Amino acid sequence: MPSSGHRLRDVEHHPLLTENDSYDSSSSSSSEADVADRVWFIRDGCGMICAIMTWLLVVYADFVVTFVMLLPSKDFWYSVVNGVLFNCLAVLALSSHLRTMLTDPGAVPRGNATKEYMESLQLKPGEVIYKCPKCCCIKPERAHHCSICKRCIRKMDHHCPWVNNCVGEKNQRFFVLFTMYIALSSVHALILCGLQFVSCVRGQWTECSDFSPPVTVILLVFLCLESLLFFTFTAVMFGTQIHSICNDETEIERLKSEKPTWERRLRWEGMRSVFGGPPSLLWMNPFVGFRFGRLQTRPRKGGPEFSV
Numbered sequence: 001m002p003s004s005g006h007r008l009r010d011v012e013h014h015p016l017l018t019e020n021d022s023y024d025s026s027s028s029s030s031s032e033a034d035v036a037d038r039v040w041f042i043r044d045g046c047g048m049i050c051a052i053m054t055w056l057l058v059v060y061a062d063f064v065v066t067f068v069m070l071l072p073s074k075d076f077w078y079s080v081v082n083g084v085l086f087n088c089l090a091v092l093a094l095s096s097h098l099r100t101m102l103t104d105p106g107a108v109p110r111g112n113a114t115k116e117y118m119e120s121l122q123l124k125p126g127e128v129i130y131k132c133p134k135c136c137c138i139k140p141e142r143a144h145h146c147s148i149c150k151r152c153i154r155k156m157d158h159h160c161p162w163v164n165n166c167v168g169e170k171n172q173r174f175f176v177l178f179t180m181y182i183a184l185s186s187v188h189a190l191i192l193c194g195l196q197f198v199s200c201v202r203g204q205w206t207e208c209s210d211f212s213p214p215v216t217v218i219l220l221v222f223l224c225l226e227s228l229l230f231f232t233f234t235a236v237m238f239g240t241q242i243h244s245i246c247n248d249e250t251e252i253e254r255l256k257s258e259k260p261t262w263e264r265r266l267r268w269e270g271m272r273s274v275f276g277g278p279p280s281l282l283w284m285n286p287f288v289g290f291r292f293g294r295l296q297t298r299p300r301k302g303g304p305e306f307s308v
Helices: 032-036 045-070 076-102 117-121 172-202 213-246 250-256 268-275
Strands: 041-043 143-146 151-155 158-160 165-167 303-306
Touching: 041 076, 045 076, 045 172, 045 213, 076 172, 151 213, 165 213, 172 213, 172 268, 213 250
Parallel strands: none
Antiparallel strands: 041 303, 143 151, 158 165
């Protein structure tokens, strides 16, 4: 259980719910088995727009690489190798994005701060626990409340609008993979753009593309700018995420300068705790543990998220 010195900085102190409180406990989460079968999704307008923009930009990059640069090329193996490589990176990036967006980041069950639940914890005399006043849950150690998700998230690192979700205990690995694959595909696109410009200049823009020279230039320049921005952003995020994992410290904990009250898992131990198991190629696979969710209906009053 969290110590009082640690919690005084980030949570309001409210008494636990009593039998006379009117909170509707039926809106709380179901059993963990049921939650595992559901697809998490946050109904946030800004987040959904950013997520759609991310997909459209990746699709645009794939269109330019495939139809502007590779298909018109006279070198068959150059087109095949680079086409397969870029499309594989794009698929892995978008799959990681979906897993990050549709995976429960570690939400604490809403409304579990009841007298019955407290008694089931079998607390020791004098042991202190705290309730989040916003989502009426008992707040575990290292959990923080997200104002967008309207939930307390275990090991919450930050809320990312580009994936329309929080990055937390259960989906951090997918976010790391997303940033890595976007960075790699951006580097690949920049290299292909450079080679294409050289080829077009040497051929005087006559046979380097099926599009007219002005259109080709505009498409390539926009792709270069997009790739450069994407690479800068995702490379920085990838580095900060790996640093946080290896130091067992979330971004929120770092910004708040919170002193650790938990046993830290440093370096490879931290990596294994996030990616699961010993180092292997499975760490880079966003499809590990994937299964189709079953359709679930939930009341809208519960919050901005729903499950399918």
